[in-house]
Amino acid sequence: MRIATWNINGIKARLDVVKAWLEQEQPDIVGLQEIKSLDENFPREVFEGLGYNVETHGQKSFNGVALLSKLPFDEVVRGLPGDSADEQARLIEGTFSSESGSFRVCCIYLPNGNPVESEKFPYKLKWMDRLNAFVEDRLAEEIPFVLMGDFNLIPTGHDCHDPNVWWGDALFRPESLEKFRTLQNLGMTDALRATTDAPAYTFWDFQSGAWRRDAGIRIDHLMLSPEAADRLDGVRVHRDLRGWDKPSDHVAVEGQFSF
């Protein structure tokens, strides 16, 4: 099973690139973030034409997440529980059946949180608390659970080109890292770091020639329950996507699993 996450930065602007990548790679399940589209405007027929079932959780202009799957969905969850007043579309989860039983794949677009002095930063921290509570419930099920997406979080100084540039940013500061560490301490494994110690950036800013300078950061992650980590065969960062025409500023990250 090949499961991938990708922040595409707008489905309308990225449709040709996403379609070409799916045709080339044929992943089984893909989580997309920042579709920036209402559900009714998402080009689901394009993906259905490629053999995918499509579930979306969109909103106008900003955010929005989607799941594409060659397997049928047994169940779909839209939205992160814990705050009925939160209208930002940042989580969608599918449940699937394989020969070895059920598994869940959750696709998230974790809030950026900048600027730190604004209300956006406490929103990020509260969102991470809600996420950790959600994950606790999922872990209690003891089935393979893949939590993947744009976490807007740099796990360590080794995950960015220059820690001094990023330290203090909402993506790389103590309060954010503490919440991420809680997620790991609950029992969720960083799939990429389970396979390599090498740098593996997933985002390069459009500005400042970041791609040309390889001034990247690793903020797109697959976090695995023990039952998913036990079945992890490999991780691949689709770095070449950043060099395609009309690229997203993020690239896809894929995990391969034996289920």
Added chain:
DNA sequence: ATGCCGGGTACGACCCGA
């Protein structure tokens, strides 16, 4: 760099991202 690019909305700028 309180904004270099690029996407959104909407058609002229302004909001947003990381």
